[in-house]
Amino acid sequence: MRKKLASLMAVAAASTLALTACGSDSGAAAGPENGDKKELTVGVFAGWDEGLAVSHLWERILAKKGYDVTLTSADVAPVFSGISTGDFDMAMDVWLPETHATQAEKYGDKIVELGTWTENAKLTVAVNKDADIESLDELAGKADMFGNRIVGIDPGAGLTKAMNDRVIPQYGLEKMDFVTSSTPAMLTELKKATGAGDDILVTLWRPHWAYDAFDIKDLKDPKGTLGDAEHISTYGSLTFKEDFPTLAGWMKDFKIDDEHLFSLENAMFNGADTQEYAPIVDQWISENQEWVDSLTAAKK
Structure with a gap:
């Protein structure tokens, strides 16, 4: 995608x-x-x-x-x-x-x-549905909730570029650890965290089967950093x-x-x-x- x-x-x-x-x-x-x-x-x-x-x-x-x-x-x-x-x-x-x-x-x-x-179809940043956060503009102040980590996908992905070029700088997230490896690795962490009832923050996109498999929600993007x-x-x-x-x-x-x-x-x-x-x-x-x-x- x-x-x-x-x-x-x-x-x-x-x-x-x-x-x-x-x-x-x-x-x-x-x-x-x-x-x-x-x-x-x-x-x-x-x-x-x-x-x-x-x-x-x-x-x-x-x-x-x-x-x-x-x-x-x-x-x-x-x-x-x-x-x-x-x-x-x-x-x-x-x-x-x-x-x-x-x-x-x-x-x-x-x-x-x-x-x-x-x-x-759109790029997203998603969290577990019961996380006490609704928008990316809240994230800098609630980074500790997610262990100060953003779990990404492939380093060369368009979504990763959007995160590095627009999302992170415009929402002041430079102090968070943006972890990139692969989509399967991200999904493994997402499955483990939601199964354990832990908070997790991941880069994702719609349409994707994770929205059917896991209890997650998208964070609002009031600055439009992820595109239309x-x-x-x-x-x-x-x-x-x-x-x-x-x-x-x-x-x-x-x-x-x-x-x-x-x-x-x-x-x-x-x-x-x-x-x-x-x-x-x-x-x-x-x-x-x-x-x-x-x-x-x-x-x-």
Whole structure:
């Protein structure tokens, strides 16, 4: 995210995440009967959990409708480049107007926006929900409550840069120990502290499954140091709407609220020591079937 937070994991330019097999599903063998091409390639920003979640959700939805979907993990730049050349048909995790502005401008005439699925993406500083603090402008005077520590993520992340460049100096937090290592390390500390009933202060972002897994709240940012809320959109190749007219309509209408997204992410990433997400997502779909069915229902 801004994970953007920039490279949450170092990856090679591309590594295949999942291929939907057609074998036992006769519908899949026949392909979609709605005017769309059967084969769909999706670029997924490596380490961006919200993009992984929605991409795997749609992979499972489309596999059952006869599409042959390939999800490929790569860094942000190769995904944008791949969409512009048609090597990828689409990607579902484009943050605007700030995070991916450079890439969107660079490839603007070679890619097309297909739809926006959330408008509440933002960087945050979060604490346990019962902490006696509501705003960042209180933090300098209550630093002892958190052991004088801010638990961050990767040193090179965009969120870390925002903390160092704007949040810490503008709120007078220079005397606090800003600890950076990795997102998994931050989440481990968050889980341990909330489980023990201890106060903890972490850098985070929305959307993230931690909001479903742990009893936490965001601190208000009256000075706007973490930036405005962004929207997350799906982008496709220039021929996408011709190649996938039905899917283009689904992407245009696709919206996911925080409750469903956080729940899906929590199921996929919180304690699941696997990247074989298909059975996890299938189970989640079965528990949210009515909502999932509505994503591809014919409009009245």
